Amino acid sequence: MPSSTDIGGAVLLQAIVRRVAAPLARLVYQPVIEGSGNVPPQGPVILAANHLSVLDSFVIPLVAPRPVAFLAKAEYFRRPGFAGWLTRTCLTGIDAVPVPRGGHRAARESLEVALGILAAGQAFGIHPEGSRSRDGRLYRGRTGVAWLALASGAPVVPVALLGTDRIQPVGARLPRLGRITVRFGTPMRFAPPPGSAGQARRAVTDEIMAAIRELSGQELAEGYNELSAAAL
Template sequence: MLYDTLRATASALGKVVYRPTIEGVENIPPSGPVILAGNHLSFSDSVVIPLAVPRRVRFLAKAAYFEGPGVKGRLSRFTFTALGAVPVRRGSSREALDALELGLRALKDGEAFAIYPEGTRSRDGRLYRGRTGVAHLAMESGAPVVPFALSGTERIQPIGARIPRVAEITIRFGTPMVFGPDHYGGRKPGPARRAITDEIMAAIQRLSGQEEAGVYNAYPGRDDA
């Protein structure tokens, strides 16, 4: 109830202020498990997506957003919790596996789960190579993958900016992609996950039009979502 109320209010306000262009939202199944996989340009992406999608969306967010002190910390914790975020710590392989397990649990519960295969936001606007966790989720859950592309969110809150700005944004959702356990049959799990991830990233690139970096994006400092 809290999520529905907050989403409806914030979505209406956001559409008045930002007048976003939203394309292909009909590609998102109205119920059942679905993985939303997209590019990552800004801290604000994790606010924009839950407000643009007409159903509850779960996503991963840094544990720091839930642990801050004072009024600001409480407001951050309330906002991210209400939007459907799941707190995770980032760094070790064990923590990465724990994050994937949280995502798989959400999918098995029939929820929509959003993920940024690049791992962290792009600081130069290019699309970085996808990490294979998205393929693991797709193969283990059998859930369809709906690729999406954001543009303009990097102007809402540029790196280093504390106050959001008004900017035109576009959100495009692509055709659902389905990858079962037998997809790319005959390949070992590792190569299969790599091939599936590359296929998903190619779909994201077609939607976004971004230049491909061809390498993995490094995890910089604490200011990344």
């Protein structure tokens, strides 16, 4: 259980990120932000985005009109030294939640954590593809996003990120200068469709991925991104 000091420190970091880091990042990168009014100002909401770069989970909380929580591997919060401190600070500042990764049980526990975030009336961000795309194509979505939408009743806002793969391509240690575009689509609401639970989750996921593709214009890949078999 986090102490009151830990919680207070996290809240302070989040305030610093939104009031200092976010305006600074906008000044440097001048992102194009479209459709931010589609994000409900309050209540639970799922932001489902494509995934091109490690920057994606940082960019969305910085440009969204309200705080957005993402899940992050617990190992990131335990790294030693200055680099570990910097990673923890950045992740805490964007309201990232540490979770174990690897295997079916860890994936299920991660979804339960996400469901708790939505139950608290917060915004939760997820990349249905799992791992980032290394060739720029949009891969088939994994059904965790549909499980969350159907279990919580929260609307899903599709999100397209463009240009983050040029800002920090695979293998680059530091981000480069460049232009980023973030498009927030129209909220989508889902009632359980007919058929089995598995079929329902697949249908909802495919509909969400189609909305993301319409926003991003990416070429479709035929299958899953197998680099992240244990991803949400």
